[in-house]
Amino acid sequence: MGMSSAPDRAIARVARAFGRLHRPWLVLLGLLAVGMVSAADWWTGPHISLAVFYLVPITIVAWYAGRAPAVLLAAIGGSVWFLNARVGLPKDLPLPVLLWMCAERLTYFLVVTWLVSALKAVADHHRALSITDEMTGLPNRRAFLQAATTEIARLRRSPTPLTVVYMDCDNFKSINDQFGHAVGDQLLCNVGAALRANMRQQDVVARIGGDEFVVLLPDCDARAAAHVVEKLRVLLGETMAANRWRVTFSIGVVTYRTPPRNVEDLLHASDALQYAVKRAGKNNVLHEERDAFCPAMPAPGARAA
Numbered sequence: 001m002g003m004s005s006a007p008d009r010a011i012a013r014v015a016r017a018f019g020r021l022h023r024p025w026l027v028l029l030g031l032l033a034v035g036m037v038s039a040a041d042w043w044t045g046p047h048i049s050l051a052v053f054y055l056v057p058i059t060i061v062a063w064y065a066g067r068a069p070a071v072l073l074a075a076i077g078g079s080v081w082f083l084n085a086r087v088g089l090p091k092d093l094p095l096p097v098l099l100w101m102c103a104e105r106l107t108y109f110l111v112v113t114w115l116v117s118a119l120k121a122v123a124d125h126h127r128a129l130s131i132t133d134e135m136t137g138l139p140n141r142r143a144f145l146q147a148a149t150t151e152i153a154r155l156r157r158s159p160t161p162l163t164v165v166y167m168d169c170d171n172f173k174s175i176n177d178q179f180g181h182a183v184g185d186q187l188l189c190n191v192g193a194a195l196r197a198n199m200r201q202q203d204v205v206a207r208i209g210g211d212e213f214v215v216l217l218p219d220c221d222a223r224a225a226a227h228v229v230e231k232l233r234v235l236l237g238e239t240m241a242a243n244r245w246r247v248t249f250s251i252g253v254v255t256y257r258t259p260p261r262n263v264e265d266l267l268h269a270s271d272a273l274q275y276a277v278k279r280a281g282k283n284n285v286l287h288e289e290r291d292a293f294c295p296a297m298p299a300p301g302a303r304a305a
Contacts, residue, residue, distance in 0.1 A: 018064050026065040030073050033057035038080040046085050051108070054081060058109055059116050067117035074109035081105050133207040135185055136192030144206035144214055148263045151204075151218055155259040162218055163225040163255040165232075166270035169211035170248040170282040187245055194235050214267070222255040222289050229253055229285055248283035250274050255289045 018026065034057055041050045054077040062070035082102045131143035139147070148164075155162055169191065176184040188211060195205045195213060204216040215232075217225055229251060240247045252273025260266045273286040 018060060021064070023065045023069070026061055027069045027073070030057040030061040030065075030069070031076070034073060034077045034080065037077075038084065041081065041084045049085075051081060051105075054078075054109065055112055058113055062113050062116040063120050067113065070113045070117060071110065074113045075106060078102075078106035078109040081109075133192075136189050136207050138192045138196060138213075139204060139206040141206065141208040144204060144208055144216070145263050147204045147206075148216055148266060151216060152259050152263065152266070154218075155256075159258060160219045161221040161255055161257060162216075162259065163220040163222070163228075163253060164266050164270045165215040165217065165225070165229060166252040166267070166274045167213045167215070168250045168274050168278070170250055170278075171246060172211040175245060175247060187240075187243070187247065190239050190243070191236060194239050195232065198232060198235060208267075214270070220255070222287065225253055225255050226287060229287070233285070250277035250282050251285040252277060253285060253287040255287070257289060257291050260290075 021029075034054060037050055037053045037057075040053070044050065058070055058073050058077055061073050079102070082105045085101070085105075131139060131146070133140040151162065169187070172184065172187070175187055188207070191213065192205070192207060195215060199205055199215065200217075202218050204214075206214050206216075208214050217228065220228065233249065233251070236249055252270040252275070254266070254269045254273065256266075260269070269288075269290070273288060277284045277286050
């Protein structure tokens with residue numbers, strides 16, 4: 001494993017480096033790489049083909065910058081490859097033969113470009129499916145964990161308040177029992193839409209299972225978080241009333257003044273407060289401020305909003 005992991009890590013680092021580059025820089029580097037391969041192709045002469053080396057920058061541009069710039073690069077690469085090969089061809093070849101040879105080289109690169117960009121589209125689609133809740137269209141638990149991990153790492157570099165809101169639908173089972181699962185599914189979609197429509201761009205709203213939703217509020221202190229949560233409670237209450245759904249919400253909110261140890265601690269703390277609301281009669285909010293992680297039970301400082 002040690003022998004194979006080192007190359008894998010090196011490739012992963014290179015891939016991340018390309019992924020961080022802006023599109024114009026990728027295209028420029030691709031053009032420079034094609035020019036270098038072309039110079040080497042000219043120097044080695046027509047009897048040694050360097051076609052595979054043209055494909056390296058074309059493939060990278062197709063994967064990271066998209067199909068359009070890759071097609072341009074493929075056209076340039078194919079044309080240069082043909083011109084270099086033309087030097088070693090007989091001078092009296094008919095024009096149709098020359099055009100065919102040129103088209104053959106262009107097609108070779110264009111087909112590879114199309115295949116790579118199609119593979120990238122499929123990979124992106126499957127990745128989106130893996131981090132999206134199919135019913136509501138919100139990020140799922142995996143996506144939330146990734147986003148929260150990134151946010152906690154950022155907070156360790158530049159500490160700012162971080163708030164997490166853990167929300168559970170009260171009496172949701174009665175909706176499924178009385179009206180059927182289709183209505184229950186619609187209720188969850190309405191909740192997701194209401195949450196998503198009233199969040200900032202940097203906030204993360206996720207459905208992490210069943211009738212449970214989590215909202216991550218970066219750079220949000222306790223006062224701002226209390227305002228956001230109260231606004232959400234009003235909007236969700238109006239949505240439930242408009243559909244005559246007797247559903248309320250138990251909400252646990254934790255505002256961190258310093259970063260939590262990890263995502264598990266962050267979720268555990270807010271989930272514990274949400275359960276405390278459930279045990280106390282549902283349809284309420286418990287909000288707690290913390291400097292660091294402590295055992296996630298309602299502390300004396302926890303307050304109902």
